[in-house]
Amino acid sequence: MGLVILVVIWLITFISAYFFVAKTWWLPVGASAAAAGIDHHFATTYFLMGIVFVVSQLALGYFAWKYRDRGSATRQALYSHGNNRLEIIWTLLTLILFVGLNFMSSSIWASERFRPAVSDAVQVEVTGMQFAWYFRYPGPDGKFGATKPELQDPSSGGEGAIGLDTSDPASKDDFVTGTMYVPVNREIDVILRAEDVIHSFFIPAMRFKQDAVPGLAIHMHFTPIATGDYEIACSQLCGLGHYKMHGILRVVTQEEFDKWVATQEAGKQ
Amino acid sequence: MATGEFAAHAVHAHAAPTSWIRKYVFSLDHKVIGIQYFFLALTAVFVGMFLSLLMRIHLIWPAAALPLLGEIKPETYLTLLTMHGTIMVFFVLTTAPQGGFGNYFLPIQIGAPDMAFPVLNMLSFWVTALAFFVMIAAFFVVGGAPLHGWTGYPPLSALQSAGPGEGLGADLWVISIALFCVGALMSALNFITTTLDMRARGMTLMRMPLTCWAWFITAILGLLAFGVLLSAGILLLLDRNAGTSFFVPLVTINGQLTGHKGGSPLLWQHLFWFFGHPEVYIAILPAMGLCSQLLSVFSRKPIFGYKAMVYAMLSIGFLGFMVWGHHMFMSGMSPYTAFAFSVMTMAIGVPSAIKTFNWLGTIWRGRIRFASPMLFALGFVSLFISGGISGPFLAQPVLDIQLHDTYFVVGHFHLIMGVASIFGIFAATYYWFPKMFGRMMNESMARWHFFITLIGTYAIFMPMHYLGMAAHLRRYSQLTELKYLHGLVPLQEFMTYAAFITIAGQFIFLFNLFWSMKFGDKASDNPWEATTLEWTTATPPPHDNFGGHIPVVYNGPYEYSVPGAPRDYIMQTDPEVVKAH
Numbered sequence: 139m140g141l142v143i144l145v146v147i148w149l150i151t152f153i154s155a156y157f158f159v160a161k162t163w164w165l166p167v168g169a170s171a172a173a174a175g176i177d178h179h180f181a182t183t184y185f186l187m188g189i190v191f192v193v194s195q196l197a198l199g200y201f202a203w204k205y206r207d208r209g210s211a212t213r214q215a216l217y218s219h220g221n222n223r224l225e226i227i228w229t230l231l232t233l234i235l236f237v238g239l240n241f242m243s244s245s246i247w248a249s250e251r252f253r254p255a256v257s258d259a260v261q262v263e264v265t266g267m268q269f270a271w272y273f274r275y276p277g278p279d280g281k282f283g284a285t286k287p288e289l290q291d292p293s294s295g296g297e298g299a300i301g302l303d304t305s306d307p308a309s310k311d312d313f314v315t316g317t318m319y320v321p322v323n324r325e326i327d328v329i330l331r332a333e334d335v336i337h338s339f340f341i342p343a344m345r346f347k348q349d350a351v352p353g354l355a356i357h358m359h360f361t362p363i364a365t366g367d368y369e370i371a372c373s374q375l376c377g378l379g380h381y382k383m384h385g386i387l388r389v390v391t392q393e394e395f396d397k398w399v400a401t402q403e404a405g406k407q
Numbered sequence: 408m409a410t411g412e413f414a415a416h417a418v419h420a421h422a423a424p425t426s427w428i429r430k431y432v433f434s435l436d437h438k439v440i441g442i443q444y445f446f447l448a449l450t451a452v453f454v455g456m457f458l459s460l461l462m463r464i465h466l467i468w469p470a471a472a473l474p475l476l477g478e479i480k481p482e483t484y485l486t487l488l489t490m491h492g493t494i495m496v497f498f499v500l501t502t503a504p505q506g507g508f509g510n511y512f513l514p515i516q517i518g519a520p521d522m523a524f525p526v527l528n529m530l531s532f533w534v535t536a537l538a539f540f541v542m543i544a545a546f547f548v549v550g551g552a553p554l555h556g557w558t559g560y561p562p563l564s565a566l567q568s569a570g571p572g573e574g575l576g577a578d579l580w581v582i583s584i585a586l587f588c589v590g591a592l593m594s595a596l597n598f599i600t601t602t603l604d605m606r607a608r609g610m611t612l613m614r615m616p617l618t619c620w621a622w623f624i625t626a627i628l629g630l631l632a633f634g635v636l637l638s639a640g641i642l643l644l645l646d647r648n649a650g651t652s653f654f655v656p657l658v659t660i661n662g663q664l665t666g667h668k669g670g671s672p673l674l675w676q677h678l679f680w681f682f683g684h685p686e687v688y689i690a691i692l693p694a695m696g697l698c699s700q701l702l703s704v705f706s707r708k709p710i711f712g713y714k715a716m717v718y719a720m721l722s723i724g725f726l727g728f729m730v731w732g733h734h735m736f737m738s739g740m741s742p743y744t745a746f747a748f749s750v751m752t753m754a755i756g757v758p759s760a761i762k763t764f765n766w767l768g769t770i771w772r773g774r775i776r777f778a779s780p781m782l783f784a785l786g787f788v789s790l791f792i793s794g795g796i797s798g799p800f801l802a803q804p805v806l807d808i809q810l811h812d813t814y815f816v817v818g819h820f821h822l823i824m825g826v827a828s829i830f831g832i833f834a835a836t837y838y839w840f841p842k843m844f845g846r847m848m849n850e851s852m853a854r855w856h857f858f859i860t861l862i863g864t865y866a867i868f869m870p871m872h873y874l875g876m877a878a879h880l881r882r883y884s885q886l887t888e889l890k891y892l893h894g895l896v897p898l899q900e901f902m903t904y905a906a907f908i909t910i911a912g913q914f915i916f917l918f919n920l921f922w923s924m925k926f927g928d929k930a931s932d933n934p935w936e937a938t939t940l941e942w943t944t945a946t947p948p949p950h951d952n953f954g955g956h957i958p959v960v961y962n963g964p965y966e967y968s969v970p971g972a973p974r975d976y977i978m979q980t981d982p983e984v985v986k987a988h
Contacts, residue, residue, distance in 0.1 A: 139777035139782075140775065140777065142858075143777070143782070143785060146858065146861065146862065147785075147789055150789070150861075150862070150865050150869075154793070154865070154869045157873055158872075158873075162873065163873035163874065163876055163877045163895070163898070164876055164877065165809065165876055165877070165878070166877065166878055166891065176805055176806070176808065176809065179803075179805060179806065180800075180806055180809070183799060183800055183803065183806065184800075187796040187797075187799055187800070188796075190792075190796055191792065191793065191796045194763060194767065194792045195789060195792055195793070197767055198767060198770075198785065198788055198789055198792070201767060201770045201771055202770065202775060202785055205706070205770060205771065205772060205773045205774065205775050206774075206775045206777070207707075207774045207775055207776050207777075213774075214707075214774065214968050214970075214975065215706060215707040215708040215772060215773045215774040215967065215968040215975070216708060216771075216772035216773070216968070217708070217709065217967075217968050217969055217970055218708070218709065218711070218772075219709045219710075219711070219712070219713060219965075220709075220710075220711045220712035220713070220714075220715065220765070220768065221711075221712075221768075222712075222715075224764075224768075225712055225715045225761065225764075225765075228760070228761060228764045229757060229760075229761055232756065232757045232760040232761070233754070233757050236753040236754070236756045236757060236760075236799055237750065237753050237754065239753065239799060239803065240749055240750055240753045240802070240803060243803045243804075243805040243806065244746060244749075244805075246805045247742065247745070247746065247803075247804050247805040248746075250805070250808075251742035251745070251804075252742055252743070268569075268570075268660070268661065287657055287658070287659050287664060288659075288664060290659045290662050291662040292661055292662055293661075293662065301659075333658060333659055334562065334569065334658050334659060334660045334661070335560075335562045335563040335566075335569055335658070335660075336560055336562070336563065336672055338737060338812065340812075340878075340880070342809070342878035342891070345808055345809055346808070347737050347808050347809070347811055347812075348737055348739070349737050349738050349739050351672055351673065351738070351739045352562060352655075352656050352657075352658045352672060353656030353657065353658075353670075353671070353672070354739055356739050369889055369890060369891055371878075371880055371889055372880075373737075373811065373812040373813075373880050374560070374812060375485070375555065375556045375560070375563070375882045376563065377485075377554070377563060377569060377570040378480075378481050378482035378485060378554060378570050378571060379481070380485070380882060380883065380884075381481060381883040381884050381885045381886075381888055381889075382885070382888040384888055384889055
């Protein structure tokens with residue numbers, strides 16, 4: 139029975155570890171300025187925790203086999219209540235490992251979340267509702283006009299869905315789209331809102347995730363570094379259509395972005 | 408404890424009942440109540456497992472028409488996961504290890520004739536049972552059961568118009584949880600008082616088996632955590648039905664104003680997780696205590712670092728109240744607090760690692776007997792390691808950005824809180840069944856059950872980590888909409904097949920349980936040659952546990968293979984005092 143335990147635990151360990159090492163399934167390709175740092179720290183954590191996983195599972199399997207009761211051939215078990223010095227060494231090692239990992243990653247977290255977006259960042263207001271994302275751009279005045287809950291009408295889409303108050307002068311040049319356009323290599327200042335329940339704005343390739351909470355306008359920033367289309371998902375359970383609440387982030391060059399903005403503005407006239 | 412003996416006599420004034428109802432239904436006997444809790448959890452676990460089976464079927468065959476149930480719609484899928492999570496967390500993981508085995512064995516292991524408050528004990532069981540019936544009733548009311556997930560985040564959980572199931576079903580869901588909290592609070596009071604006041608002479612705190620320490624610490628956590636959830640539940644009920652706005656700001660649902668304004672959705676998350684994180688330890692601590700015990704018993708070796716184990720459990724309990732914010736890194740909470748919660752969370756990994764080290768230290772140079780309880784204890788350690796190492800990923804906010812709300816989280820907590828705790832429950836069942844029912848469970852069936860469950864649960868939950876790294880979000884009822892999910896469907900299919908086999912394996916356990924009650928081999932008083940007090944008394948124990956006398960304790964709980972002793976174990980009640988240390 140000791141041998142069976144050893145074989146089963148070792149097999150589980152090797153098979154699990156194989157898929158981690160072979161990277162059969164892995165993080166989606168990163169396309170934001172923060173992705174490389176995050177992925178690097180992920181890999182570091184992965185490597186260290188992987189060692190802990192394999193070593194302790196192998197030890198467990200090995201001990202189960204090695205110290206099995208073999209009847210009269212076995213010597214008596216060791217009468218020992220433990221070893222304080224080993225306990226202290228073990229405690230310090232894990233403390234250094236765990237808290238050290240934490241401090242290593244804190245600078246990335248700080249640069250992502252402690253500072254606001256730069257002043258010339260591209261502003262996009264993202265509004266989540268059951269079950270769609272809408273994106274609002276402030277237009278040439280750089281100001282978002284007012285929105286009012288009583289004007290919100292999801293069935294009308296676009297400006298109506300987010301309840302844009304057209305009587306506010308600042309909202310005259312605002313435009314609302316269903317696809318999120320942003321220029322490459324510019325910091326994007328995302329302002330997250332939700333109309334009904336909590337949603338969560340997740341762009342896997344950008345390593346970007348943040349809840350959109352009704353009643354709050356949350357600022358968060360990221361910088362795309364490669365053009366292309368990226369999927370946006372909702373990652374917080376928001377109701378029966380949660381699975382289909384998705385969108386597209388289209389990262390384009392600055393020229394294409396300017397041209398697109400001009401077209402949107404022309405459409406407003 | 409000089410007071411123990413007197414207190415014990417005074418409390419256990421109630422005589423053995425004679426009527427069937429007082430003996431088996433409204434019993435005051437902690438042993439009967441323990442068995443009642445156990446069967447409540449057994450019912451709940453099969454309901455919860457059936458719900459998960461439906462979820463697995465729906466994920467890979469979304470259009471399948473099931474007999475009696477028909478096609479599972481996306482909203483039905485969400486009610487399945489909500490009820491699966493709620494039933495499993497409350498009525499299985501909280502109920503079986505503490506209410507079930509704790510109730511039965513805490514008094515016996517500390518040498519008491521019953522719990523401190525037998526009437527309160529009966530009441531806490533029946534309130535818990537009522538809570539379960541209310542929860543199940545949610546399936547059968549108009550609109551069905553709620554779809555807001557076991558975490559019940561408002562505004563989704565607070566507004567009737569937010570989705571199907573958010574009407575009466577959601578009210579019943581909140582009421583059930585509130586009732587459960589009341590039952591758990593009464594039970595926690597009882598456990599704490601019993602441990603402090605009812606210990607037999609010689610049973611000092613540091614001579615208590617680690618199981619008793621675990622139940623004791625779990626009860627303290629329960630006392631502090633369930634009160635908070637109870638208040639949160641009452642506030643949610645008021646938001647839903649009395650027009651208050653504790654958790655709901657000014658929102659519209661599908662363009663309609665709801666009449667609420669000024670509430671904070673994050674307040675619920677803080678209250679919920681202030682309960683929710685200690686709850687994880689409420690589920691796992693009893694399993695830790697028990698598996699420590701079993702590794703020692705079946706390795707015929709003292710536990711490695713008894714004091715370190717006690718301090719580790721105490722620090723897990725203490726730190727467990729300071730880490731709730733790690734569930735909220737992406738919630739909109741201040742990023743500075745995220746950093747603080749992250750440090751505390753990484754710190755709580757340290758006592759968990761100490762325990763793992765000590766478990767390995769316990770079997771090292773032991774003389775291992777592979778009885779079924781030991782198999783599950785070893786499985787527990789393996790699962791605890793596997794579930795534990797994914798913790799430091801999720802505890803770092805910067806990695807949580809990518810992993811939050813993905814299957815990585817689902818894999819993590821299922822391994823460590825779900826399956827590891829369930830292995831604790833299985834180990835407890837195989838270990839104590841002889842004492843509870845007077846017969847041994849069948850070992851061949853137990854081995855089949857063990858290997859199917861160990862391999863099966865790894866096959867289900869390890870791939871969830873791969874899915875999560877590939878950004879597969881949880882709580883998605885259809886995998887068709889997001890393009891990047893398409894390539895992950897084969898892995899989902901594999902997990903469903905693994906679930907079929909694992910679930911089939913559980914019927915071996917169920918059969919073994921009932922078959923052995925009637926046909927198992929007769930058990931002796933101490934079939935495992937263990938040292939703790941439950942093995943000094945008759946099988947099954949008499950109404951007052953020790954047949955009229957109160958045991959006196961001379962030794963610690965883990966005196967195995969003491970050099971020079973006549974046998975390889977010394978009972979806690981053996982007067983030959985063990986000097987070596």
